[in-house]
Amino acid sequence: MACAWDFQFRVLLLGDSGVGKTSLLRRYTNDEFTETTGPTVGVDFCCRIEEPEDGIKVRLQFWDTAGQERYRAVTRSYYRNAACVIFLFDLSSRKSFENIQNWHQEVTERAQPRPLLFLLLGTKSDLRDLRDVTREEAQNLANSINAPYLETSARTGSNVSAALSLICRELLRATTEEKHTPMEHSMVGWSAGEETQRQRTLCIC
Numbered sequence: 001m002a003c004a005w006d007f008q009f010r011v012l013l014l015g016d017s018g019v020g021k022t023s024l025l026r027r028y029t030n031d032e033f034t035e036t037t038g039p040t041v042g043v044d045f046c047c048r049i050e051e052p053e054d055g056i057k058v059r060l061q062f063w064d065t066a067g068q069e070r071y072r073a074v075t076r077s078y079y080r081n082a083a084c085v086i087f088l089f090d091l092s093s094r095k096s097f098e099n100i101q102n103w104h105q106e107v108t109e110r111a112q113p114r115p116l117l118f119l120l121l122g123t124k125s126d127l128r129d130l131r132d133v134t135r136e137e138a139q140n141l142a143n144s145i146n147a148p149y150l151e152t153s154a155r156t157g158s159n160v161s162a163a164l165s166l167i168c169r170e171l172l173r174a175t176t177e178e179k180h181t182p183m184e185h186s187m188v189g190w191s192a193g194e195e196t197q198r199q200r201t202l203c204i205c
Helices: 021-030 069-076 094-098 100-110 135-144 160-177 197-203
Strands: 007-014 043-053 056-065 084-090 117-123 149-151
Touching: 007 021, 007 100, 007 160, 021 043, 021 056, 021 117, 021 160, 043 160, 056 160, 084 094, 084 100, 084 160, 094 100, 094 135, 117 135, 117 160, 135 149, 149 160
Parallel strands: 007 056, 007 084, 084 117, 117 149
Antiparallel strands: 043 056
């Protein structure tokens, strides 16, 4: 059976509880916004297929992780097989911004030896009067962890599709530039064109 996509990538969303990880994914995958959402318990999962280039389909697996400390042991188990990590903080919460360094340190220590792509997102950009982190501060942090930076709002949809489409293009670019064997390649993306039984099996889900 042929895959409906050419590449597949696991993308983790990390950040403190309440920064809007679930809301951002709901806006991106279903184009909907719910005013209140309960905290994620453990890890939630959803997918979306993008076509960053004509004729090339990429399936993004999003793993929405709980921000609470009591679930950290569960979420850590997902670090190693990720291709990308999106760090999120609430623009109206300085504490969530300051904790990004801790999230970054934790994931880089546990995801070795394979390098990851990173993206930094400031959420709730529509709450302009409550803003507690400047764009300059956020950009400096993004530069320090070698990540693009965007400000988003799940409520209005501002920059949500742009941010996740950006990471899709970056993942595809990084993968096509690598010179891995098919077995190694499957760690970050699965090519539907390979003629091995293992590759066909990995693509069926």
